[in-house]
Amino acid sequence: MKYHLYIFQTFTLILCFVACKKEDKLLVFATSSDKISMFNDAIRDHYFKTLDSAAYYIQKIDTLKSLKENRANFLKSREWYKRLEPMLIAYDNENYLSMNAPNLLKVEIDDYQDIKKIKPKSYQVLEELLYADEGFDNKDLEYVIQYLKVRIPYIRKNHILIRQRDRHHLKMLRDAIVNVATKGITGFDSPMLANSLNEAIYNYETIQEILSIYEPAFKSKELYNSWVKEINSTISALKLGNFDTFDRYSFIKNHTNRQLELINDTADDWNIVLNASRPLNPRSTNLFSKNFFNMALFSTPRAPEITEERIALGKMLFNDESLSSTENISCASCHHKEKAFTDGLKKARGINNKELLRNTPTLTYSVYQRTFFYDGRAASLEDQIVKVVNDDNEFHLDLNTIEQRIKANPTYVKKFDSLYGGSISNRNARHAIATYIRSLSPFDSKFDKNMQGIENTLTTEEILGFNLFMGKAACATCHFPPAFNGTVPPKYMETEFENLGVPENASFEHPVLDKDPGQFYPYRVEEKRSFFKTSTVRNAELTAPYMHNGVYNTLEEVVNFYNVGGGQGMGLDVPYQTLPPDSLNLAENESKALIAFMRTLNDKQFEISN
DSSP, rough: OOOOOOOOTTTSSSEOOTTTTTTOOOOEEEEOOOSBHHHHHHHHHHOOOOOOOOHHHHHHHTTTSOOOHHHHHHHHHHHHHHHHHHHHHHHHHHHHHHTOOOOHHHEEEETTEEEEOOOOOOOOHHHHHTOTTTTTOOOHHHHHHHHHHHHOOOOHHHHOSSSSSSSHHHHHHHHHHIIIIIITTTTOOOOTTOOOHHHHHHHHHHHHHHHTTGGOOOOOHHHHHHHHHHHHHHHHHHHHHOTTTTOOHHHHIIHHHHHHHHHHHHHHTOOOOOOOOOSOTOOOOOTTSTTOOOOOOOOOTTTOOOOOOHHHHHHHHHOGEEEEEEOOGGGGGTTTTGGGGGSSSOBOGGGGGGGGSSOOOOOOTTTGGBBBHHHHHHHHHHHHHHHHOOOTTOOOOHHHHHHHHHHHHHHHHHHHHHTTTOOHHHHHHHHHHHHHHOOOOOOHHHHHHHHHTTTOOOOHHHHHHHHHHTTTTTTGSSSTTTTTBOTTTTTTTOOOEEOOOOOSOOOOOSSSOOOOTTTTTTOOGGGGBTBBEEEOOGGGGGOOOOTTTTTSSSHHHHHHHHTTHHHHHHHOOOOOOOOOOOOOOOOHHHHHHHHHHHHHTTTTOOOOOO
């Protein structure tokens, strides 16, 4: 590594190298939030090394070679890809999403005339082909390896690792740490081999390499040594782990959160301000703290500030029955606070007690989603409110009428005058209601308090449940922490939809497939039939019945449904099911532990005395 730029300033770090009683030249390395990093060349060299190594082993995979040889080359290429991953997430996220995509058909819809059905060509597909019990078609293998053989050199040629600042590299480290904790150790990336712990080690070895490149920039040698000690300890913990029994609870609590603290300390040491205009709060030091997310980035652009006063106004509107056509239902009619803002019914009921299409989902933590309704037809909470107001079976009203009814209420006039500059509009009314809903995410459950170090009250069974949720039971491959919904880390820019093969009846012996088309409409894409948004499992103890159609009354039934492999596992014809049809092979005590963990996710206001 060569560094051609030496800056001599009194406020920068000066490293003195003394040997044989001779005083060497003073080398000075400055870090900055807004200047191009002095370490780009070295980091780019490592980026190229990982890309070239991943490409080298991919080139050796050939349909004419033995399965044993192809598997060995796949594992080596995958290892180098995992060393590449932290940099790829940071500086070429689209290619990261492509190369790491699950083995699921992707459908992109812009309009009726522009519907793309994209067959995945990723490392995950390659893993499933090479390790499938029933064998594979060589044409499928050739399709994937030819893509990767071309794509990896393309990524190298078109890289953008040129003008990054030190803050970009520090954020890269932070995102890599979050990615490992929320996705990397769950089995999301390695569904067949469950090689997640080894692959997390490769991620951390790149984190280790980047930190070593930056060693001269640390003003505090003690801080750098803390990093060295922490990363070595983390890698040791991962090496000793077994996928099914690994203690993910202790890993996140003792390592992930410690590393987030070190990121903050490093930002201060380098005199860097991390960019706050991202979905994650760069100063948060705990994965399960209320300020882990940057809530403003989950709100509509240029929306008014979220304040306690606007939350209170939104709560009033949320509970106001006069804002419906019949003046006898409100948002709270379907979202009861004592039931974690659900209604306890299989399917919601609207005007004149008419049964609606689907079950009422909880509003808690709904802010941390990118789409709304089970079929994703709304892009924001404000947009969701519009559709509820206009729906003939719900409020059956229009926004202008709601606006007029608010203007006729002196209490509202006074509050809008002070909180929205006198502007009473349906837009501001919707913002107030959405602001109230956004406040329903306290992160103060028993589990959160234990992760935050406020309590030490989790039982052995509850910790086992979390570890199963994050590992063997594969729950966290769809319900990503910390919100435990389908919004995908580490960027949290997309909320996933799944086809689970949910039945319309609760019989495991004689199930009948549910007929709800889900995302099939409005574009009539068969590959999206029966796809529904992955909702949060927070407060799940209070939100029965479960699934989009309320088919299951207990968490025990829900866990059993997943344990048998969903609809396909029960013998139903579900061609595009995203849930693996194989049994999870959960023992009875493991199923009970999973449920015990989920019960620790009740927010404080909903805690149930046992």
